[in-house]
Amino acid sequence: MIFVVTVQNADKTLSRKQRLQEKQRRQLSVVDTVDKAEGKVRKAEGELALAVAEAVQVFGDEKSASEGLDMPIEAIRRFLDMAHHETPETADHPETAGSS
Numbered sequence: 001m002i003f004v005v006t007v008q009n010a011d012k013t014l015s016r017k018q019r020l021q022e023k024q025r026r027q028l029s030v031v032d033t034v035d036k037a038e039g040k041v042r043k044a045e046g047e048l049a050l051a052v053a054e055a056v057q058v059f060g061d062e063k064s065a066s067e068g069l070d071m072p073i074e075a076i077r078r079f080l081d082m083a084h085h086e087t088p089e090t091a092d093h094p095e096t097a098g099s100s
Contacts, residue, residue: 049082056080 014022052065056076059065066073 045082046086049079049086052076052079053083 052069052071052075055069056062056065059068062073062076062080065071066076069076
């Protein structure tokens, strides 16, 4: 009985250097994507912090805001702390936010 195995793998035709370069290119692409997403998250957290601070003012206190927003008081306080450190400069440049 004779078995014939055909392997069609594009990586086999690439040199080790080319495979390494391709792997590094994919890694750098993923790192870039994560960096951009983290920037968006920081910006959104800053906006949420300012909205929570406004909610505390509108509801009158942290406890009422916690109940009205259905958000744990610890989260309210964390966002208030973030809002306290949020300035117009850090709001426009989220990469500097949180570096107090």
